[in-house]
Amino acid sequence: MRSQAEVNVQVNWQAICLPASMRLEIPREFERIGAIQIHGLQKVYELDGGLGVHERSSVIECIPQEALHAQMKQMAIVVPVKEERLKLIEGVLVGIPASCEVIVVSNSSRGPLDRFQLEASSIENYAKFAGKQVTIVHQKDPGLARAFAEAGYDAILDDNGLIRSGKAEGMILGTLLARWLGKQTVGFVDSDNYFPGAVHEYVSEYAAGFAMNSTRSSMVRISWHSKPKISENSLFFAKWGRSSVHSNKMLNRLLTHFSGFETEIIKTGNAGEHAISLDLALKLEYAAGYAVETHHFINLLETYGGLSENRFPEEMRERVSISQIESRNPHLHESKGDEHVEDMIDASLSVIYHSPLCPNELKCEIMDNLRQRYGEKCPDEIAPVRIYPSLSLLNLDAFLEHCDCAVMGPDETTFRFGLEPTRISAG
Ligand code: GDP
Numbered sequence: 512m513r514s515q516a517e518v519n520v521q522v523n524w525q526a527i528c529l530p531a532s533m534r535l536e537i538p539r540e541f542e543r544i545g546a547i548q549i550h551g552l553q554k555v556y557e558l559d560g561g562l563g564v565h566e567r568s569s570v571i572e573c574i575p576q577e578a579l580h581a582q583m584k585q586m587a588i589v590v591p592v593k594e595e596r597l598k599l600i601e602g603v604l605v606g607i608p609a610s611c612e613v614i615v616v617s618n619s620s621r622g623p624l625d626r627f628q629l630e631a632s633s634i635e636n637y638a639k640f641a642g643k644q645v646t647i648v649h650q651k652d653p654g655l656a657r658a659f660a661e662a663g664y665d666a667i668l669d670d671n672g673l674i675r676s677g678k679a680e681g682m683i684l685g686t687l688l689a690r691w692l693g694k695q696t697v698g699f700v701d702s703d704n705y706f707p708g709a710v711h712e713y714v715s716e717y718a719a720g721f722a723m724n725s726t727r728s729s730m731v732r733i734s735w736h737s738k739p740k741i742s743e744n745s746l747f748f749a750k751w752g753r754s755s756v757h758s759n760k761m762l763n764r765l766l767t768h769f770s771g772f773e774t775e776i777i778k779t780g781n782a783g784e785h786a787i788s789l790d791l792a793l794k795l796e797y798a799a800g801y802a803v804e805t806h807h808f809i810n811l812l813e814t815y816g817g818l819s820e821n822r823f824p825e826e827m828r829e830r831v832s833i834s835q836i837e838s839r840n841p842h843l844h845e846s847k848g849d850e851h852v853e854d855m856i857d858a859s860l861s862v863i864y865h866s867p868l869c870p871n872e873l874k875c876e877i878m879d880n881l882r883q884r885y886g887e888k889c890p891d892e893i894a895p896v897r898i899y900p901s902l903s904l905l906n907l908d909a910f911l912e913h914c915d916c917a918v919m920g921p922d923e924t925t926f927r928f929g930l931e932p933t934r935i936s937a938g
């Protein structure tokens with residue numbers, strides 16, 4: 512028989528080895544629209560909730576690190592890159608937990624300075640030190656473009672037969688590569704984030720969101736708590752981004768129109784930081800450029816909301832859960848100017864305006880918003896943005912097979928770096 516001291520030692524040793532957890536609020540409210548459940552914003556109470564087991568009280572859920580890492584093992588993190596500073600990209604990679612697969616989709620220039628090559632060698636060097644496997648592809652890889660063509664998804668190809676430029680187009684490619692690598696969920700993290708700690712937090716929150724919702728179709732969206740700015744020589748922490756105010760307001764108006772009850776539940780209308788289960792991601796439409804996040808909300812409502820005649824009646828039997836988690840780290844990324852912000856606002860309002868769900872009153876409100884921002888230069892109607900068809904229309908088997916074929920090609924535009932760095936794909 513073991514002595515009490517031996518038992519104590521064993522218990523303590525176990526306690527030391529039990530990894531730490533994350534403590535989050537259970538959503539206080541939710542809106543139900545057809546098959547969709549939109550959860551109210553959840554606060555994080557402890558980024559590291561200590562050693563412990565999975566616990567749930569009436570207000571708080573504590574998810575052990577083991578459960579978070581189990582989610583991360585099934586997750587690919589897609590990092591879209593276009594001409595970002597190498598130091599920023601490396602910082603983002605540093606923040607991504609080791610259990611995740613990392614896919615960098617770059618649309619940086621190939622000449623006169625080959626920025627993509629610089630990115631690839633900096634990532635190769637990083638992967639060597641971190642002992643981490645990182646896949647980096649160029650958005651203009653001809654082999655990957657061919658995979659789209661063979662899969663019957665030509666909409667994403669430009670006149671030269673290559674994948675179009677744009678963040679959304681990079682996200683579509685990243686999503687399919689996540690499937691190719693056998694993952695079940697995909698999360699997106701921008702490459703221009705200054706704080707590796709914030710990136711680490713976002714990915715942990717994706718994992719926590721998935722752990723709290725066991726449905727096959729779920730989405731986790733991050734609403735950052737604050738965004739630091741310099742105002743009159745001192746730091747100011749803004750609560751809302753300039754474009755999210757507009758898209759959240761109009762999306763909530765749309766929900767209010769259908770339910771008859773005023774709501775402010777949507778806080779993440781154009782959350783760039785979000786994660787989706789691949790089952791769901793492979794059914795959604797993607798809007799081009801910066802409308803992609805708002806259009807995901809709209810497309811979910813169109814497909815699963817039961818609000819109009821449904822093209823996919825069988826989808827209504829599924830439950831789709833949307834979690835919104837408020838991150839604690841300040842969100843600091845590259846500042847890309849006022850014009851960029853106006854373009855983002857227009858793109859997100861455009862997908863609301865042009866949705867068949869949008870009622871006339873809301874269209875008028877959106878045009879009022881444009882008039883306020885543009886004055887006399889306001890167009891008569893907000894321009895539509897390109898919408899890519901649902902990925903369910905892409906022949907997935909053909910795409911995956913051609914991804915495999917691309918491995919043998921001659922061009923150096925797809926690399927997989929890791930413990931044994933080998934080039935695996937090219938056009
Ligand atoms: P914002 O943060 O939403 O204001 O927009 P950004 O301009 O910072 O873009 C978000 C992310 O997408 C950044 O990491 C960019 O480097 C990346 N990005 C922008 N355009 C493209 C593109 O054409 N292709 C890819 N793959 N990434 C892009």
Ligand code: CO
Nearest residue numbers: 701703844845
């Ligand atoms: Co940015």
